[in-house]
Amino acid sequence: MDLIGNQVEDHQSFLYKHEQLFADSFPLFKEIRRLGKLCDVILKVEEQTFAAHRVVLAATIPYFYAMFTNNMAESRIKEITMKEIEPRALESLINYVYSGHVLIDNHNVQGLMVGASFLQLSDVRDACAGFLISRFHPHNVLGIRSFADSMSCRQLIVAADQYIDQNFAKISQSEEFLALQCEHLLDLIHRDELNVRTEEVIFEGCMRWVKYAEEKRSKLFPQVLAAVRLPLLSPQFLADRVAREELIRSSHQCRDLLDEAKDFHLMPERRGLLQSFRTRQRCRELFTGQIYAVGGLASTGESVSTVEIYDPIAKKWNMGEQMSMMRSRVGVAVLDGKLYAFGGFNGTERLSTVEVYDPRKNKWSQGCAMLCKRSAVGVAALDDSIYVCGGYDGVTSLNTVEVYYPKTNTWKTMMKYRSAGGVTQLNGYVYALGGHDGLSIFDSVERYDQNEDVWVKMSPMLNRRCRLGVATLNGKIYVCGGYCGNSFLRSVECYDPLTDTWKLVTPMNCKRSRVALAANMGKLWAIGGYDGESNLSTVEVYDPEIDKWTFMPPMCAHSGGVGAGVIRFE
Structure with missing residues (x-):
């Protein structure tokens, strides 16, 4: 019976959809199975x-879909053995597939x-991997x-490798580490990505491993020691610890490796001939940490004591414990898990004071003041000291470098540097880049060798820059932004120490002078600045893998003018 009637033309139709049909049906399937029916x-x-x-x-398990729909023998038999x-x-x-x-x-x-x-x-496999990761x-x-x-679970392999890279020091104390087969130990300690405070951590871990079963493992020790980057150990540690083991x-091969490390320190002019994986710095920049933006300027242009903390996992900024003093254009460095803020400008005068932040206590304390007042200062941590370079004291551009020793809370002064330059460390050297002397802006680069106590000129940058951002990443130095005397820059350069050459990479999206540059998670973070x-x-x-900002x-x-440092997650 046609209820509407043939006389009425109606080309419309109505689609009825039961949104809960599938949700309502599967519990019934489960109940039918529980009763053993069908x-x-x-x-x-x-x-x-x-x-x-x-x-x-x-319908729910790909393995059985293939079995039951492709005319396999199991598609016809009642009982299947797994x-x-x-x-x-x-x-x-x-x-799971019923519920x-x-x-x-x-x-x-x-x-x-x-x-x-x-x-x-x-x-389900990915959920299990996520559970293990947690x-x-x-x-x-x-x-x-x-x-x-x-x-062959790539997701879990990558996550485990990243965790191992960030936590090797603690992992090397574990029973699992001591029980590793030699080939697995070698695979582990060969990794460039291991984030350790010093190569001493690797050496001591290997010593624990070999002595855990010394009778069986002593013959394997030369090949294990060959994977440790002995040239990266300090001369004192080589003499006081390694040479006395x-x-x-008792091993000729081990003594040869020790001699190679000693030559690396005794004859720096021949380091180019000694290049191998053992002289290559591990990529400590690949660790994951929180980025601290320290001091800087408010939207009104006034100096502030404010600290913001960026969590790269949550992708969110949070307020941190503020400093006791207002500081813009402040120098920042991280050493042994503590963050140091040097000098800066409080809106009235340049500062010589130093503050130290301990994340375990969430507290700032006063450090020993610098010998000079300094703002626009370059800072780099190397080994057990922090180099504070150049800057401006309110009257003149400074050409001195002060070296701070946190363990003794003392300073010493050396000559050489320029104002508003960049400073970083790489392969045991301190690099000073760009800046100005009050008249000229520089493209020059100098490297300080702490063993020889000399500054050596390196290849200059491709552009003159002051107020630039500088950071070390993956064994190379990156500089970004700054001011060249005519314009504010967004260009970025990369320095390869093996070839002593510079090249341009993709520029930033914004012009940035007074920019803070930090390395974290294998990437560079350009923070704030002035355009x-x-x-x-x-x-x-x-x-750097895709050359993109x-x-x-x-x-x-x-609103700009911050100093930046990264404190790794514990």
């Missing part, structure tokens, strides 16, 4: 059996992940990394 297949693992419906398994999965895991995964949820815990995660991988349930600890991550490798003294018209709160990040969340309480 089940047409039995899965057997060891001595346990599980009844299910072929159509449900095929061999690559634990009974408990199979039961949980069958329940949409599965409980993952410390006891079942490994079996579940193996089962999910076998059945091609990628969502449970990383220095005492279990090596075992998880080995498991991830056996599963009996396992080294010639206004102070900047914006932040952009450079990824991307904007990140801006600072909340600063």
Whole structure:
């Protein structure tokens, strides 16, 4: 019967959709299975059996879809024997496809992940990987990394490697580390990405490993020591610790490695001939930490004592504990997990005072004041000291360098430098770049050798720059922005110490002088600055792998003039 009638032309139609149909149906499938009704297949693992419906398994599990729809023998038989999965895991995964949820815990995660991988349930496999990542600890991550490798789970492998890189010092104290096979130990300590305070951590870890089973491992020790970057150890440590170790003294191969390290320090002019992976700095810049934007300017242009902290994981700025003094154009360095703020301008005068932030106590304290008042100062930490270079005292551009020793809270002065330049450290040297003397802006670069106590000229930058940002990343030096005397810059240059050459990379999105540049997570973070018209709160990040700058969340309480330092996550 035509209710509308043939006389009425109506080309419209109505689509009825039951939004809850599927959500309502699957609980019923589960109940039908619980009652044992309409089940047409039995899965057997060891001595346990599980009844299910072929159509449900095929619709939800790729492994069974392939089995039941491709005319395989199993598509016709009632009972199928499974061999690559634990009974408990199979039961949980069958329940999962009927219910949409599965409980993952410390006891079942490994079996579940193996089962999910076998059945091609990628969502469950990834959930298991995420669960393991959330449970990383220095005492279990090596075992998880080995498991991830056996599963070819890229997500878990990458996350485990990153955790190992950031926490090697603690991991090297674990039972898992001591139980490593030699080839696995060598793979680990060869990594450029290990983030250790000094190479001493690697050496001591290897000594613990060999002495854990000395009778069996002593013959392997020369090849283990060959993977340690002995030239990166300090001369004092080489003499007082390494040279006195009996396992080294009794091995001709080990003594040769020690001699190579000594030559590296005794004959710096021949270091170019001694280049190998053992002389290459590990990429400490790849660690993940919080970026501290210290001091700087308010939107009104006034100097502030404010501190903002950027969490690169949450991608969010938060307010930190403020300093006791207002400071813009302040020098900042991080050493041994503490952040140091040197000098700056408080709106009235240049400062010589120093403040030290301890993140464990969330507290600033006073350090020993510098010998000179300084703003627009370049700062770099190297070994156990901090170099504070040049700057402006309110009257003249300074050509002195002060070296601060936190352990003794003392200073010493040396001559040489310029104002508003950049300073960084690389491969055991302090580099001073650009700046001005009150009349001329420089493109020059000098390198300080603390063993010889000399400054050496290196290849100049491609552009003259003062008020530039400088940071070290992946064994190279990057400089960005600044002022050349005619214009404010957004160009970026990269220096390769092996060839002593500079090249241009992709410029920043914004012109930035007085920019703070920090290395974190294998990337460069350009923070704040001045574009010639206004102070900047914006932040952009450079990824060297794709040669691209991307904007990140801006600072909340600063408008340029900040100093920046990175304190790694513990």
